[in-house]
Amino acid sequence: MGDGTTVTCTTAGTPYKTEFGKKDSPDCGARYSEPSTSRPGGSYHVTATSTWQVTWQVNGGGENGQIPLTRSNAVDVQIAEVQVLN
Template identity: 75%
Template sequence: MEPQPPAGSSAWEGHSPDDGAIYTRICPIAIAGAGAAGVLMGPPETFWAAAPPVAAVDPAQLAQEALDKMTLLGPDIGITPKPGGKGVVGMPVYMWTAKTAETYGPNSASASAGGITVTATAKVKRIVWDMGDGNTVTCTTAGTPYKAEFGKKESPDCGYLYSAPSSTQAAGRYHVTATSTWQVDWQVDGGGETGQLAATRTNAVDIDVAEVQVLN
């Protein structure tokens, strides 16, 4: 309390200002059957304590703090055709990302408070590729980097085929956006409470896709 009650006040419960301090607390009161909306704050209560009370630690909040410590980036985009190059309508497009801790995981961090520690580990669960022509592709892997020996084979896990040239777009290119969804699993160290969070990160590139020119 500010200010503290004078010495001799009944609030001290027989103690003196040298023994501790008087505190005020306000606790929530749940109304049965009213759900989350049915929570009211009760009247202030005063009490004596020898040491400052320690607020309860919410492990989920510590998990969020651990997540905030991580460097999680959007996909490190690999794609054929490469930005600056030119692809052809009907030719397989490969999409992939470099598998680093920052772009694909796993990535871990911990946060501590009130005598407990929560460790969170983040991994990419899926990447949604917006191909810039109104279509999207959802990939549950990091994708397969293209190699020349693949030729005209389609990607085994994360690919696409354009049916029209990028000249049909206002900008003359396809703006490809890759959005990764990170699944973040957390646990109180020592085998305590567990939970899960999610995060998304995005990156984008522009590519050129031309129509095949047939000569007679």
Template identity: 65%
Template sequence: MVAGSNMIGGLAGMPQTFWAAQAPVVAVDPAQLAQEAVDKMTLRGPAIGITPKPGGKGVVGMPVWMWTGKGAETYGPNSASASAGGITVTATAKVSKIVWKMGDGATVTCTSAGTPYKVAYGKKDSPDCGHRYTQPSTAQPSGKYHVTATSTWSIDWEVTGGGETGELTELRDSDVDVTVAEVQVLN
């Protein structure tokens, strides 16, 4: 119903009522719906797994293995939908890479979740996500290396039933401190 004034068939300045045959069409932006779908998801930073374990001690020159747990909230895939104006958009997120800042100036980029370390691996390097410290962490103000892992969540979205598609990116961080010592050899 729309109110207005009209000189024909009524008094000047008097409100008149008109009926519209259809409700006004509201344009829905699929990209905005995609962001609403992403906002419904819980996307976290990596569930950090690392050797040496926090609270333990690593040794200079020994392999450091890094990995993340592979849950929907920490690695994906994770999906959600949002609807408005007769349109539904489904977004699916998964981690495409994890960038590890090792606290010693080194950065390691891993394109997989990494491999959890097992004692049976001994002194082998990680097959997909590893590092070796060359200096002890004693020179750090805290006496530990502060390790930050940043997940890049790649999100593909599409309008249900085909049609428009797109991509979004979200970043999430986690961190942990590790102690790395030098081995002292006595003669």
């Protein structure tokens, strides 16, 4: 996550809905404790990796197999802090 933490998700996650408010994700999420302006370069360097195991077979041919796939990408993200005064 760029802050020294790692999040491992075993599902696609739950799509966000406005009624969730500030609650933590029930199955796959992360929360930053400070804005990225406190980090060197002003951003968090985040890496996402997706791992798949594809199983295939040929109908009527009796051939089959498995193909492991791993894809990874990284991006620098800026996380801001918003404070509201009433």
